[in-house]
Every structure is written in structure tokens, then in C-alpha cells.
Amino acid sequence: MFAYIIPIGIILHQQFNSAMSKAARTKEFIIEKTAPLFNVKGYAGTSLNDITDATGLTKGSIYGNFMNKDEVAIAAFDHNLQCVEDIISQEMSKHKTFQDKLLVYANVYENFLKYPFPVGGCPILNTAIEADDTHPALKERAANAIYGWKNKIIALIQKGIDAKEFRADINAEHTALTMIAMIEGGIMITKLTGKLNYRKVVMQSVERVIRDLS
Amino acid sequence: MFAYIIPIGIILHQQFNSAMSKAARTKEFIIEKTAPLFNVKGYAGTSLNDITDATGLTKGSIYGNFMNKDEVAIAAFDHNLQCVEDIISQEMSKHKTFQDKLLVYANVYENFLKYPFPVGGCPILNTAIEADDTHPALKERAANAIYGWKNKIIALIQKGIDAKEFRADINAEHTALTMIAMIEGGIMITKLTGKLNYRKVVMQSVERVIRDLS
DNA sequence: CAAATAAAATACCAATCGGTATAAAAAGAC
DNA sequence: GTCTTTTTATACCGATTGGTATTTTATTTG
Secondary structure, eight states, X not given: OXXXXXXXXOOOOSOOXXXXXXXXXXXXXXXXXXXXXXXXXXXXXXXXXXXXXHHSOOHHHHHHHOSSHHHHHHHHHHXXXXXXXXXXXXXXXXXXXXXXXXXXXXXXXXXXXXXXXXXXXXXXXXXXXXXXXXXXXXXXXXXXXXXXXXXXXXXXXXXXHHTTSSOXXXXXXXXXXXXXXXXXXHHHHHHHHOOHHHHXXXXXXXXXXXXXXX | OOXXXXXXXXXXXXXXXTTSOHHHHHHHHHHHHXXXXXXXXXXXXXXXXXXXXXXSOOHHHHHHHOSSHHHHHHHHHHHHXXXXXXXXXXXXXTOOSHHHHHHHHHHHHHTGGGXXXXXXXXXXXXXXXXXXHHOHHHHHHHHHHHHHHHHHHXXXXXXXXXXXXXXXXXXXHHHHHHHHHHHHHHHHHHHHHOOHHHHHHHHHHHHHHHHTTO
């Protein structure tokens, strides 16, 4: 059996996964603990002290697993993004029609408190604004997330057209970009004002856009 | 006549305005020079060194005119916001119908390079994301900007309804929130991807929303 | 179990952070 | 033009920044 000496105040944080090396497990642990940090405080706003505080580890340990702060931030972003994508895929798999699949976006974002959404909200939105003028690596990551999202929506609309679910004259790309803009804008408004209803209203508009496809 | 000893490398930066005290002029100068800074690099990302570099002034001078960095940031935000609002009002005054007035939003944001838009893009969007979890004073400022914007759109729609320009069953608040979300989301997408066309597409959707009011 | 290896903790680095007390200089009042 | 007041520059503060070399401690291998 495995006996662990746990530092005071630090709970056993990683289920023993024998397939992973110690380093890999620690790395994952750091990502999990710092992901909400970066998503809330941003890249410039998150210090190494914040990271060591959140993980209970020391700088030596952080730098033993990551080259620098950038690498932690990027890993944290990827983790947060994966989290969102997992929620969306899982919800979509519950529906058959492409309209219902698209409606998952409206429903999930309408109140993402029902889901294990990343702390701090949409990671794309959060990193987009800060990174775009200051952090090229993160910016590219966020931009690729937008491209991926857009293509996913376009693919769903196209399949819906092929299945005679949607009208054939739909401009899939325009619709995708409009949907994404509405969703991200809606999140921003509610994040700022604290009024959940504002986001709800916007997501209802998204829903209308989707229903208008047929 | 007035003879100025100008420090090397610093051009004469303020037209002599006898109605303003030296302090007031310097204050305005600092705001003008730091407004793009905060709008591009964010609050946490803009250091006092950045401020002294951008202004050519020293810390003593900055702190002689502002209590702290926060105050500079808030003044910079107000300045950037005022800049946007001035552009919108000016463009709106050129049109008579409320539909045309509303369309100003779509047209101005479709390519704000044509206008003296703040460097770094929409100040509401930029401060919203960073400030919302970290800087309550700035957050409130940005939130109030959203409220003001929303109310302005609602008022325009209401006047349009009264003037029989728009249908009477329009939900003005829902429309306003949806428009704002689309605009901000569209800006975000283009800021991230660099594709001006993406913002254009979204603004065309905004235009459609406005045209659908009648 | 012991030896070899890998990972984490300690202690430190120079640079920069926001901020301030004080001195120098410029502006305004008379 | 002198004196007073306001404004700007200088020099410094402790704290914190991201990062690293080295020692200590765990983990893995034989």
C-alpha cells in the first residue's frame, strides 16, 4: 500500500494514478488549481505567489514542472477550454436533431451555473481581451478556439441543411459568427452588471436565431 | 509671449488654455496620453513606468495630479468612453429617423477605423473583463456605461414606436441587450482573429435586427 | 534494502512594483 | 521684479515581481 506524508493544510489532492508519473500528476494538479486563478484574475493579474498559494507548492516545484509562468497560463487556458467543450459535447449528445444540438449553446450559456463551468466564466472571452494586445501565445490559443467553435457551428448547420432540417439558403458562417458574438457579448454584459436576466434575454435571442434556421 | 523650456524629446504637448490652471492642463495631458495605454494593456498590465514613459513626466508629477494609479485608470476609462459616445452622438445627429439613428451603431462599429475611435477598441469591453473580478471601481464604471447605453437604445426605440416608425409590440429592452451583446461580441471576435470581415458580418446582423423593428 | 534518479523545498537574485518625502523649479499674485 | 504658492523632479522606500542555483526530500529502479 501507499503511505503519503501530506504537508499540513494540504489535503491529498490527486487520486493515485499509477499510469502517471509523479511529475505528470503534479503538473495536472497545478493546472487544475491555477485554471480558475488565471480565468478570474487574468495573466498579468496572477502572480507566482498566487500560484504557490493556490497549489500549496513552492516555486521550485512549479518551475520543475513548467518552464515559466506563460506555460502554466497556456496549460490553464487549455484546461478551461476543454472543460467548456466537454460540457457542450456531452449535452449535444443527448439530442438528435441538429436544431436541438445547436440549441444546447443557448441553453448551456443561459445559466451555466447548472454545469461544471470554469470558475470565472468563458475562458475565450476572458483571455481574448487581455491577451490580444500583450500575450501573443495566449491570443493565438483563444483565436483558434473561436475558429474551432465557428467551424463546429457551421458543420452542424450544414448537416441540418443536408437533413432538410434547415432552409438551404442559410449562410452558415454568418449565422455562426452572429451566434458566437451574441453569446460572448451576453456573458460579458451579465458578468459586468451581475444581472443574470440580461444573459437570459440574449440567449433567448440566440435561440430565436437558431429556430429561424428552419 | 510665452517661452517654454521643453525637455529634450518632449514636444510641446498642450495648447495654452488660459482658462485652465497648469495642474488642470497637465492632468488632461496625462489622461490623454495614458488612455490608450490602459485600453491596450489593461489596468494590471499598465505600470507607473509605462505612464511616465508615455507622458515624459515623472512620478512626482503624476502623483501631484492624481491620488494613485486607480484614479489615473478611472480617468482614462472615462476619457475613452466619452470619446466613443461623442462619435456616436455626432453621427446620430446627422440622421432624422430613429431607424437611421439606431443604424449608426452598426455603421460606426462596422469599421471604427474611419472614426477617431480609442486605441485598443471598445473601452467597455476592455475594462469589463479585467475589472470585473479585480477592480470594483472600474467595474462599476463599465457597468454604468452598459446601463447608459442600454437606456439610450431603449429611448430611441420607444421614440420610434411613438413616431409609428417601429411596431408597437417591440420589446425595447430585449432588443437593446441583444444589440449590445452582438456589437461587443463582434468586436471581441475581430480583435482576437484580426479578421475585420467577421465584425462586419456581425454588424450586418445588428443592422437586420434594427430593420426588423419596423 | 540500497543506490540512482527525479522532484520539491529553500534561499536567494536583480528588476520592477506602487508609492512618498523632500528638494528644485516654475507659475501666479502683487 | 519679488515673494508666495503651486507644480514637477529627484531620490528613495519596502514589497513584490518572475526566475534560478542548490540543497533536501521522495520516488523509482535494481
